[in-house]
Amino acid sequence: DAKTTQPNSMESNEEEPVHLPCNHSTISGTDYIHWYRQLPSQGPEYVIHGLTSNVNNRMASLAIAEDRKSSTLILHRATLRDAAVYYCILCKETSGSRLTFGEGTQLTVNP
Amino acid sequence: DVKVTQSSRYLVKRTGEKVFLECVQDMDHENMFWYRQDPGLGLRLIYFSYDVKMKEKGDIPEGYSVSREKKERFSLILESASTNQTSMYLCASTSDRVPYEQYFGPGTRLTVT
Numbered sequence: 001d002a003k004t005t006q007p008n009s010m011e012s013n014e015e016e017p018v019h020l021p022c023n024h025s026t027i028s029g030t031d032y033i034h035w036y037r038q039l040p041s042q043g044p045e046y047v048i049h050g051l052t053s054n055v056n057n058r059m060a061s062l063a064i065a066e067d068r069k070s071s072t073l074i075l076h077r078a079t080l081r082d083a084a085v086y087y088c089i090l091c092k093e094t095s096g097s098r099l100t101f102g103e104g105t106q107l108t109v110n111p
Numbered sequence: 112d113v114k115v116t117q118s119s120r121y122l123v124k125r126t127g128e129k130v131f132l133e134c135v136q137d138m139d140h141e142n143m144f145w146y147r148q149d150p151g152l153g154l155r156l157i158y159f160s161y162d163v164k165m166k167e168k169g170d171i172p173e174g175y176s177v178s179r180e181k182k183e184r185f186s187l188i189l190e191s192a193s194t195n196q197t198s199m200y201l202c203a204s205t206s207d208r209v210p211y212e213q214y215f216g217p218g219t220r221l222t223v224t
Contacts (some may be wrong), residue, residue: 034211041217043215043216043218044203046212046214049211098156099213100156101146101155104153
């Protein structure tokens with residue numbers, strides 16, 4: 001299975017944009033890039049996913065490099081509630097696909 | 112509001128006891144998953160199920176079994192609990208229509224003494 005590499009931790013200030021990087025140099029053509037986050041004392045929650053094109057939703061944006069070997073999750077204006085562990089995961093988009101979670105990036109948001 | 116519920120948030124059991132962890136989803140999802148989460152190891156998949164009465168081993172099935180008699184309910188069973196099964200257990204579900212979005216429960220913190 002292709003692996004992802006993320007920084008262990010990042011810090012941001014409230015109301016500033018945050019760019020969370022993810023490297024996945026061994027990604028295959030059928031791998032989708034998924035992002036989940038886990039707030040303290042909760043289960044993970046889906047944030048966004050994409051294949052080749054950049055994606056936007058109400059929570060975040062996903063920027064995917066042209067060669068697909070890296071991607072960046074963008075939180076446009078960080079809030080204190082965005083403090084969480086963010087996971088970048090590669091997954092084949094088939095029914096019941098398994099997610100393999102790494103250690104993720106612990107995001108701290110300073111007031 | 113979609114919901115995955117787990118029977119307990121915290122559970123303390125003794126070594127050798129049989130332990131049942133229950134997970135219920137109200138979204139009519141076909142697929143359900145059990146993970147455990149440990150510091151330094153991330154989330155690891157124990158078992159999953161694509162349909163009622165079907166189950167597939169995940170990455171770390173040893174010491175666990177599962178049961179899915181009804182679509183909405185997926186049970187994780189520790190036949191004889193051991194201290195190395197002390198962990199956070201997370202249940203998740205997805206639908207075939209939206210397979211990329213897993214919904215997780217709040218987790219059960221199990222301590223085996």
